Amino acid sequence: MQMNYAQPRSLDGSALLTSTLEFESLAFKLDAIKEQNATRTSIGERDARIAEELTSYMEILNLERWMMNMMIVLHVAEKHQRHSDGFRNPRIELQTVNTQCFRDDLMENAGFQWIFDKFWVSCDEIYGPHFLTDNVEDSEVQDAAAILANIVKVRSEVAPFDPIFLDKAACAVVIDRHPDLIALLRTGKDNGDYTSVEKHGAILRSKAKDNLVDLLTGLRPLLSAFIESANPFNPWTPLPSVKCDPAIHAHIESLDIPAVRIDNPGMPIHGLGRFSNDEKLRNRVDGIFQKGAKTFLVNASGTGKTRLSFEGLCRHWGFYFTLAPDSDDLGANDLGPGILQMHRNYKYGLPAPDSPKFWPALKKNIETIDQRLSQVLLGRLLLFHMFSEIVELLGITEEHKRLWLLFQLRPKLKEQSGLEIDVVDDLQDAIYDLTSIEVGDLIAITFSKLRRIHGANFHLFYVLDQAQVVSDPVKALQREGRQYPILQEIIRAFGAKSRSHESSFVAVGTDIPRDGFVNAPFAGEVRWSSDTGAFDDEGEHRRYVSRFLTPAYAASPSGQMFLKRMWKWARGRHRTTDAILKSLLRDGFVTHHRLLDDYIEITTTYRPADYSDDNEPFRYPNLDAIRVGKLPDITFLNAPLLKSTIQQVLFHYLTGKQQAPLLPADLTALVSHGIACFVDGNMSQIAFNEPLFVIRIAQTFLHAPPERDLYGYPKCRNTPWLESGFAVLTHHRQNVTSRSLAGFLTFYLSRAIQGRSVLSEIFSFHEKEVPEWADQTAKLVTPSLKAYDESSPLLTTATAFSEVELWVDGSDGRGTTPFLLTHGSNPDLLFTLQLAEGKFVRIILRSVVTDTDVKDVLLKEVLGQLEHDYLLSDKGEFFGTAQHKESYCVLRVVASFPARTLMEPISSPLDGSAPVACLNHDAFQPFPGKATPTTRKRRGDLLCSDSEPSAKIPRLDSNSAASSFVELPV
Template sequence: MEAVIERLVETLKEPMTAFVLSDPLPIWNPPVESWTEMMTDENVELSKHIRSLAIPARSDEPNCPDMLLHDLGTMTDPGVTRLIETTFAPTKQPCLLINTSGSGKTRAMLEGLTQHWGLYFICSHDGQHGSKDLSYVIDELPDDKNFTSVLPPPGSANFRGLLEQNQTLAAKRFFEVLLSRLIILDLFLEIVSRFGVKEEYKRRKLWLLLQLKPKLGHIPDVFLKATLLLNDLNAPKRNLVRVGKIYTTRIVSQFNLRQLRLPIVLDESQRAAVAYTSSFRSAPGSITNHSAEIDPRPVLRELVAACLSFFTSASTDDQIIPKLIITGTGLRRDTVREAIASSVLKHGNFLSVYIIDSLDDKVKHRRYLQKYLPPKLLESKAFEHLFDRVHHWLRGRYRFTAEYISLLLQDGFRRPHRILGDYIKHAIGCMPTDICATGAINREDRFFDLFPKISVFPFDFKQLERLSDENGPEVEALVRYAYDYLLGSSPPHSFTLREIAFVQYGFARYTHETEVVQVEDTLQPVEGKSNLSSDPKIHVSEPLILLALALWSNRKYNYERPGRWKTRSFLYVLCQSFFGNSSKPEIGNGLENYIAYYLIAVLGKKEGCRLGDIMNFHRKSELADRKAQLAAVHILRDDQAPNGSSILDQVKAPTAADHISQGVITSTILHEEGVDLSHFTGALGRRVERAEQLMEWLLFRHRNAICFPDRNFGPDLMFVLKLLGDEPGTKPTYIWVVVQSKQRLKEPELDKRDLVSCLHTVTPSSFYFDTNGKPYAPKRLPKLPAKVLEAMSFLPDRETELAGKHSLLRVIGAFPAPANLGRIFSVNDDDDDDDDDTSDEDWQRVEAVSPDIQDPDMDNHPLATLSITKMLNVMDEFEPLGKGSAFLRNHTEAMRLSNARVRVKKRAKQDGRKRGGKKEADSGLRRSRRVIKAKQAKQEATKRKEDAKKPTQVGHKRKRTGEEDDHPRKRATRRKS
């Protein structure tokens, strides 16, 4: 055995020498088709900048930059430094490092291995970095003829023998992997000493790079070759341990140490934590199994036991002390604890570290991006616009931004906006339109296809679909939250550790609830907090993930063939929340959500939508014949507001230096499936709870097309419409639209009080005013109503002729009782004579405020009602919903019967008047007259008593006055005559 190993070592000395003396990380250069165009006089500085970055090339794709290994060993982030100190602490206690894919686990471990000598293994190889030795052994283990994949029941006669045979085979194969790594390490130390590589840091980094890029000369993977050689020898475990003692002694002596602490990193171990549970068992009475039962265990347990057992047996006087560091995506602490609890690791204790380092912080994200961009771009105003978009879409885990930078480098930074748009479309299947009006994309031509070269996105929809069969309610809650975010930009949602599969499949990540707070539209870590957490929370908060999840789930469900995917479409969820399972809608904001979805569907057509087709204008308006699209306006200010300044002090007109983006929302109506977005600017809406948040939206600091204002503002919805020109080439204009939704179930149509309330809420002069005319202006926001109107006046390219003073269209959306605006203006409305909720005093107050109830502020803002029939016809195209029309039909029939009963009562009342002649048919009026007569009689009696007390003059005749003619009895006699 030793002779075979020596012959292997001799064949490796020459290529190992070449590796040590050469640069193991070849510098990446842009591909020829991109680089040729760049080599012009004006781009010389750009080419120098790209070369100066010295980014290594990927092993599997030499034409692509290797972002993971760039500047390896130079990371100075305080959070990463603390993580390395904790994880690589000189203790025997194993460490478990957990978070989602793309969150920086691997890079943190590699940084640690540049500071500590160690072994790096990958349990599940992805083809880019590291040796395949361990993953190969794990994959090939069931193919061994002596391996039993499914053990018999524990009570079987041959159970114990087959279990021990599996454990022995697995330990032997893992021993071969460990021994081969020590053989190559010993050879490496010999070569670096012979050729004078004295710097300890350089030696460690070279050793790490050899483990990451194991190609040595003509050998693709030197570690895998050594492992296969040992496997061919089929040596027993004791021989492997005996040779291991030789190499541990030689390695420790080359370090001039008596003892060597050796970290062993087992990366991507999530698969090993669940694989082959039918092949291995725990020992009765173990740390995690106190009973006599024998529980299933994954292959990770055997791997951990082999690592600890090998170095315990192969090290004399503990020459090498191993420190296990296990990393994985979505690993459960209990699962790992059960997996590694054995006779070797007697206490089953280990340290859990949750890495929550990310690019949520805007300053940190900017610094990371600036590191790669050329100086000319950084010094231009275009950079602020680009970074604003990058942070809006890609904030969160490192991988998103790193992949985007890789594409920028390959394209020579020529088309940053187009690449960002195509990258987002590649991830979520929808093109972002948040910069259409700037022309930035239009100035960037198409480019060669880079996207087959990027890595797979870190979310696994296939696994999520499989998980829905096992944990349907949890998956449904995740999808519904994604829908809430899509419609209203909901804040980050926290899941429990039961939903750890969401982390494993890339949809969620670990954070600490006290370290992550919502600041405007971004997550910001609280300053001074550690990024290590012992009690983490699972959050879903990254825009790219949430939008991808919402759009994919919406497209996935098929009403005719539901299949395995049980989560409903976006529209189905909205209808369920609005109509519920009964004939009565649930209390809440279901109607405004339903209307918002409908407006997205009809106003998202590429050719636009004629407003008169979806609205009934109260008076003739040219807007009825105009086509419009739903738009989202965003303005990136050139100057930043001072810290601590009030939002009201920031209300000002845009300048020429500001970036103004006016992106449209484009959707496709998919029959039987609902609306499928094809172009949009991010989350469709923003639900606000405070006036400051509404002002931020009015100042165009967000990219959401629809705003759901706070309760003090007035209307339920507010958005911007892009009015398309009648002729090609005509510059489009923009208007505001406010919608007041009103849900009434017991009336055939809205009564006057509801109509007046709706008119009040949609009138601009009433924004942040209550019905009594009292303004809502807290001390922190003085003059709030006036500032709102001022902010609205700064809508870019706003229409000033067709939509009144503030370029605003007022809309009332009532369901199921329609809004008949004609009722407001009727003087003799018999139907309203019986309304108990509309008093004469109310109408006197309204008429005193404004003689024109339809336009209280006299600013000529057009008024319309939403065509409910049209809305339900559109919504009924999505099967099997149809609930809106059915509900409306039932309500209409109920109101028809109710109206019939009312007409019968009125007709009986009128007939009673005719039959009674002079007698009053109205009993209420008779009661009122009896009360009046009683009061008059009482007054007369009082007056007679007073007159009787007055003295009379004898001998004088009383003078006749007109008062006697006004006596009540005489007045009654005159009336009868």
């Protein structure tokens, strides 16, 4: 087959191919080659991988990607067809043929020589020694490997050979990686002198290699003892200082909870592997661990991502890497510190791409990454190979996958002296002294040995936990003029060391931007998932918690109430439930309800009062037992849209006991900050509905987040976000409607009125018609004129007039709320006040979202829509019957935003109609006022601290707020 390449005179894409017809011709030839090789599918896969690897490097040069793909695939495929005895590594083949189409003018580019060299490395890594030795009977390589192994065996006493090359398979690997050895062996065979072979650096031992071999030799008996023990973790028991009943102590021991540390029960690994026994959980794990894919599992912190990773590695061979240790300190410290070490060697702020210094700087950065990642991978491979050799003698079982995971989670082996050594740290210290060539050779050789042990179905899953740490684009890495994240380079580098069908990846994190992987070389293999599940089923949650309680207590009335309260307060993400259970275990189950109350109070500063068990002993909070992890912090959250969204959800909860709607997928920052969670598997639905998190965030909003200086220290007190939230709420106008504005006013007016502010401070009246009662205080009442229970919801919504009637009549329990939010009618909000003198004021309010002041004609039009006789002429119950005419009056209110309502330009509101008023905008600015203190005994703790400056708009009562949060339907 004759190839006809265009001879390029420059790197411009139009010069590489002179016409579209030539491109179509090349595409036709490629299709023909694919059809001819249809029976050789494995070869086709490798050719595609070669093209993909070359593409990733060509992109750096901004070459025409399809051109370089076509050239290399066609060229390699053509040369493959010339062989009747099998296919060879393209590196060996292409080095022996005329490749002027690549080398002529392309070599004149400053960066191409390095990229061409990188391509040879890719050929080695993809086709590699395993391709030649495992799949192809290449007589030349096999003969050379046999000769080399014999030389090492015979001459080992006089030459410093690495003893690893006594193995013929290892020799085949090193020959494939160093093809010049074939020529040296051929010359030596012809001349009878192998001196040049004996001096080749690839087969010589070094002090660094000897130290590594000595270390591994010493570790083998320790690892064998670990495997025989079958469990590296001792059972956890409470500290001796915790005084608990002997029966309780025996119960805790029977739970067999691993002790991550002496004071930390290992809840994340308790019952590891049990997901295989649950069809729902097993399917979730299988959906994440898919062979051949690169899955990105993204959700908020504490949603169970890490546990799913553990369960997947109980069923599949693989490596668990964590980029940042968590509070349980599980996992080896190799990849995380390795990333930090790479940062120290980076050249940040690369020169411009057209600068002659750009390519050397980029080359150094990528070589730094490759070198460090290769060292990390070699350490895991050597340990895994030793582990595999030991369990092979015992007979490999599925349980050994779980045991290999446990070893990775705590890679410490105990010496005879009783001291523990960190195996991974010691290995990395030894590997650090190896050359990059030695590291690469050992990786290839170790992979070859692992394939012989695990057989044809050998496959590795690489789990990268806390991947958000390396998910942001960095200046040190660029492709096609765009920065890309280190995570992309980690996946590429690890994947390139093994066959394409032998490795899969699961990247786990709270925030992995999609756009960082759109142009990745492996973009077509990427899958995104948020399928972590949650404690969203009461029965499932009850069964999980019951597992840790004593059977007698779980069956008792107090135990049943405790299970109900745990669901009420801890539902949602898994870590919340586990954190409370950990606290109970550390406390020795001395108290249940009281410790739950303590935990909630420490977490949110709110003391629940929904249950009290008089049989539990009184005790001060056991602060040693209660440990609260990192909680969402929104004091640095400056995005107005996110603040506005959080506020609207809080208003939704505070004004009525109903579940807030799911949030759209474009608010993923709420998930990244740990405020909300994805509740579906496709990262499209976000929920902000977990009681402890909602109350915690509400506390932050109700407090005044301090302004901070450049160093992050508080500088001064600021206005609470809910107190001054009117502007923040409506910052993004596309989200604001009259209905959402009325919802905010429900919350605002309830606080202003219940704070004993006089009505003239809340509303602005027309100067000619100021009611005589305007300077009185008032309180909210229900539509039936009964006192409002402040622990009840504030708001009822109506979507039809019939629902308004139900609210007015008090039917179906609707009439217990003081506010009614209407839908589709002229007034937006209806409520009633009882004045200090005892009379009642019925208020009908219209909210207007506008950028222009409401005045003159527009104001009269709005007021005309609020004529109560017109509104409810045939349903006059809301405005009272004849016998109550003297005890009430009607007030029409216009509330506009962001523009104001101006009453004065009109000479008279509307003759003969009810008084009118507008919302006093100045009242939204907090200032010292008459906020009435509320006793703890009657209404509970305030979510805002008593040390906060008082404001004319009083603080939220915790009973009404907290009960709204925790009583919501799931």
